Amino acid sequence: MQQDIDLPFCYGENTIYVVGNAKTQQSNPITIQFGQFFIGFVIDRETGMIIQCDVSATLQTTTKFIRSLFIGKSIKxxxxxxxxxxxxxxxxxxxxxxxxAYKDAQKKFNCIQKGIQIDLS
Structure with a gap:
């Protein structure tokens, strides 16, 4: 029997998680804190719809704003x-x-859709 996981929200079995990476300016606080910029996307495997995303940002407002740009749109x-x-x-x-970062995640998503192995390093 599978034990319940105490999470505020669980994603359906038809979702996948894909991270897109990018570089920012050396003086950017995101680069200073994280080394690079990345966006993690939760995507419906069949439709390509972006269900959720999170961002390597230093301010919550930045993260919320970037989410508003992506959620509900198709990665494809x-x-x-x-x-x-x-x-x-x-x-x-x-x-x-x-x-x-979006285009990097889109490229990975397309490879996943085609059954092509992606480099996770």
Whole structure:
């Protein structure tokens, strides 16, 4: 018998977790604290819908704002919409890194969909 896990929320069996990585400017607080910028995405395996994400950010407001840019969008089909929203709404030094991390996660997701092994190092 499986023991219940005491978590505030459990993701369904059809979800996967994919992390996208990017570099930010050396003087960026995110780079100083984490070494690089990354976004972790919880994605519906079949639809590609982004269910949740979290970000290597130093401020909670940054994390919440970046979540609002991604949640409810498709990692497969909404690249141009996401890019436009980032460019028109997010004005901080990690702007480019957000899109690069998204594209890295998108690439990994596409490999997973095709059954191609991804490098996890």
């Amino acid at each position: 089909d909404n690249a141009e919409i996401i890019k436009q929203e980032i460019e028109s709404r997010y004005f901080a030094s990690s702007q480019k890194a957000i899109f690069v």
